[in-house]
Amino acid sequence: MAENGTAVRDIVVTGGGTGIGLAIATRFAEDGHRVTIVGRRRDVLHTAADDLRAGRGLDVTPVVCDLADPDDVEAVLSHLPDRIDVLVNSAGSRELAVGAGPHGLLARWRGDFERNVLTAVLLTESLRDRFTDGGRVVTVTSVAALRGGGSYGASKAALHAWNHSLAAQLGPQGVTCNIVAPGTVAGTEFFGSRLNDAELTRRAGRTLVGRVGRPADVAAAVLFLASPEAGFVTGEILQCNGGELLGR
Numbered sequence: 001m002a003e004n005g006t007a008v009r010d011i012v013v014t015g016g017g018t019g020i021g022l023a024i025a026t027r028f029a030e031d032g033h034r035v036t037i038v039g040r041r042r043d044v045l046h047t048a049a050d051d052l053r054a055g056r057g058l059d060v061t062p063v064v065c066d067l068a069d070p071d072d073v074e075a076v077l078s079h080l081p082d083r084i085d086v087l088v089n090s091a092g093s094r095e096l097a098v099g100a101g102p103h104g105l106l107a108r109w110r111g112d113f114e115r116n117v118l119t120a121v122l123l124t125e126s127l128r129d130r131f132t133d134g135g136r137v138v139t140v141t142s143v144a145a146l147r148g149g150g151s152y153g154a155s156k157a158a159l160h161a162w163n164h165s166l167a168a169q170l171g172p173q174g175v176t177c178n179i180v181a182p183g184t185v186a187g188t189e190f191f192g193s194r195l196n197d198a199e200l201t202r203r204a205g206r207t208l209v210g211r212v213g214r215p216a217d218v219a220a221a222v223l224f225l226a227s228p229e230a231g232f233v234t235g236e237i238l239q240c241n242g243g244e245l246l247g248r
């Protein structure tokens, strides 16, 4: 039994070694579920899993995989649970350091598509026969998908279109598919050193609540959509941005 008396569920969180993914994995593990975290860096993943297991007995398994590489995805399938109750696609990033001209544009657009679209699509589509009745797929995109934001925003918006068809296809299996679209979230690796105090203040000023987000804010939204009680919500985009962009 999980902490709240419900059945223990098998959870897979991509990008679960850092930032938002780690916050999501932590919440599920603290609730007593079996959690697999996926990412490329072995040391980062193992440190995260060890930290959660040590002294707390949480059930967290690290699985190393480059989710934009179809060979890697194929190879990793045997290391993931046979039945999956919740898949959270949180892996993703944004490339800023690319060259000029058409070759730079190609690198940026292809890179953002690979980092954000393929990391979610290759794994989710490969796992579609493993989702349990009552299963949940939650994919993390961005306010940039709704507001505009170059190749990064476009790649996240592609996930919105994909999620609509995924929800239609998996609905009859009892599986819901939803999006959480965060605004600025501090305390992750996403911005590197670009999120200095001045930039944080500027971004906080764009919200209605006067602060930027925390990984736990996004985790709370994901946990709602992944909960057994959220079975009548599917094909939805849940913004989590402190009012930076209002819902419509």
Ligand SMILES: NC(=O)c1ccc[n+]([C@@H]2O[C@H](COP(=O)([O-])OP(=O)(O)OC[C@H]3O[C@@H](n4cnc5c(N)ncnc54)[C@H](OP(=O)(O)O)[C@@H]3O)[C@@H](O)[C@H]2O)c1
Pocket (backbone or CB within 6 Å): 014, 015, 016, 017, 018, 019, 020, 021, 038, 039, 040, 041, 042, 044, 065, 066, 067, 068, 090, 091, 092, 093, 094, 115, 119, 140, 141, 142, 143, 181, 182, 183, 184, 185, 186, 188, 189, 190, 191
């Ligand atoms: N922070 C924000 O302000 C913000 C706002 C809106 C949306 N988001 C989105 O939120 C998600 C999580 O970002 P974050 O802020 O938590 O940043 P983060 O700390 O950089 O987390 C991204 C995670 O994705 C993993 N990852 C990246 N590429 C991967 C690949 N090809 N295969 C497997 N794993 C991969 C990374 O691990 P490895 O490098 O070890 O693979 C890392 O653990 C991303 O999708 C991001 O676009 C973030």
